[in-house]
Amino acid sequence: MLVISISATAGPSGRCCWRSRQLRASEAHIQVIDTTGQHVYQPGLLYLPFNQQDPHGIVRPTRRLLHKRIELLEGTVESIDVAARSVAVSGDSFAYDWLVLATGAQLEPERVPGLDGAHHFYDMEHALGLRETLRNFKGGRIVVGPARKTYKCPSAPLEFVLLLNDHLRRQGLRERTELYYFSPHPAIFGGERLARIMQPLFEARGILTALNFNLEEIDNSTLHAHGGASLEFDLAVVVPPHGVGQAISEAGLGDDGWVSADPYTLEVTAQEQIFALGDVTDLDVPKTGAVAHYQAQAVVDGLVAGIRGAGRVRPYNGRVMCLVETGEGRATIMSFDYDKEGRTSPPNRYYHWAKAVVNRLYWITIPTGRV
Template sequence: MSSDRETGREQRIVIVGGGTGGTVVANKLATELREELDAGDVDLTLVTDSPDHVYKPIFLYVAFNRKDVADSRRPNRELLDQRVDLRIDRVVDVDTDARRLAFEGENEALSYDHLVVATGTTLVPETIDGLTDGGHHFYSAAGAERLRDELAEFTSGHLVVSTIGMPHMCPAAPIEFPLIADEWLQKRGCRDDIDITYTYPLERAHGLESVADWVTPLFEERGIGLETSFEVEAVDPDRQTVATTDGRTLEYDLLVTIPPHAGSDLASRADLGDEWIEVDRHTLEATRADDVYAIGDITDVPTSKAGSAAHYQAGVVADRIASEVRGHPPTARYDGKTLCFVETGLEKATFVSFGYDEQPVVRPPSRFVHWAKLAYNESYWLTARGLL
């Protein structure tokens, strides 16, 4: 079969989603296919429903009044290579047979030859009875700001940090929050008047066994209570209690949660998966459609929903699509590589890296790694541009 390159027909690459994965893959493709784009042989478009790119890990620091929401945003156009067309619109369906995207309202459809879906995940706290009114979180800009205001007034009582949603974005964040809160409250002089309890729905403190083995004694050392196998069924905002599926009840004065997450209904409408897009875990090709890739949080790959995973996946997909555009067999593969920084307080951090067949090794926390994480937060915008 002759390729589009051989027949002289322009190939259209469309990326849906303007987060880490979508932005990085767009910029990497713009670099790898520079000659084809300049010659008019390839058209490269990124579609996103917001003019701004949001770096969500900043929200953790917003909650403790150490960053502002404005620090998490940059205009998408500033981050994208000029060869990438930017379309601000909302995709409502994908016809994978006709290779066409449908948009809200009467907006013109868009065809594609190669499609990358990187729409991320959404928060659905409303799926837990009482959670919307009874709990706080730092997984959105508005949520982080509300939590910041609550923490500023919180000087005594029971702080419960509960992981309710699994899977969820940023696998380190649930354990980072109580560890940072411990030191932050000490500096404010009210830690002795505040009990902290951390809950997790599995039989250990974290989904990764080595991380759980490391953090459990650290929680004990820091006076942070731990409740495992804690599957939240409902929250009672009036009584300020959290109830589990096995009948346990925990009282709180301030409830901070990792709320339930959901994939995109676009996945089911396009028959790419029931909720998460089903992909080959190494090639990231959709298993239900041809010439469709998915990366980042929207996929069903068996690794963490972390920005670093989306970054590494973006490199693999960019390489594979560039090969396909040129009529070459794609060979790049994703091995599950993920890297996460973990704050252990206000001035120290560690990091873990792992893959599909590799458990993370937790290194001793240090000031150096803490400052490295802060430096990465500042340099993230270079990463989004595909420069790191």
């Protein structure tokens, strides 16, 4: 039997792959297809622009993270034929019995005219470019925000502004810099509880806000929003629009590209023997690595039960857990699930160090399925 998990190791969804080793070699051949063969630990990108993270520390060859029984194929899935149960990779066709979609969210800067010239920290190249720019920054107006409402790690741009505020103070540049946060949401964060924690922090630090700001285009040194609002800048840090990429989009597995999946079992709607997890789904949970990690258990259970014809499936309960930097060596926590509102906490040093520990232990815990 053949199980193809598209890049299921490349992200935190990799737990899915590792745990699938509970299937015997005679039961399944597991193949992972991944574009780059490199796994980037994206939460580490937040710290790169401030030189607080070694870039080499957040990249590992995917092969090293995989169980030896799992085959890795480096290549890009160009199309998915669900009727024929096959995927096309670099012109070759690969048949599958079961398919796991874990291709994440892709950055699509081309959807906003002029965005190509702006900075961001959502991939390695741009995070390092921003580090260089900040090294040479002498003061002026910096604007930071997401271009659209849907993007991974929704708290990351807020965390970035608060860390940027600390960075500018350390460099003696804060007095000479006006900091602006813009957002398409009516509050500084889509979720009410985190917005309530963040708003006073922004006010205390003199970080200005432009809300309901739906970015339309960037020309020279001005952001233009739908409806006529505009923001001039000396440095713009803009999270690009996200999408699913060509293969997923053309497979037509959801209304607006994002793959429609059962919120508990992660089975793709109206399809057989296809699962989706992580950022690629249309589920009403934040696109975070922690979510992908928690979802992986339900997918593995579903695969094992499906292949063996029996077995207990532990459903994903909507669990979300984020440690959120709030600057000045503090962080807060946000956790909830489908049924419980969960908790947040006033920012404290404990959660900041907890986040540092999670980041340090990532390689030996999450992709290997040990946690």
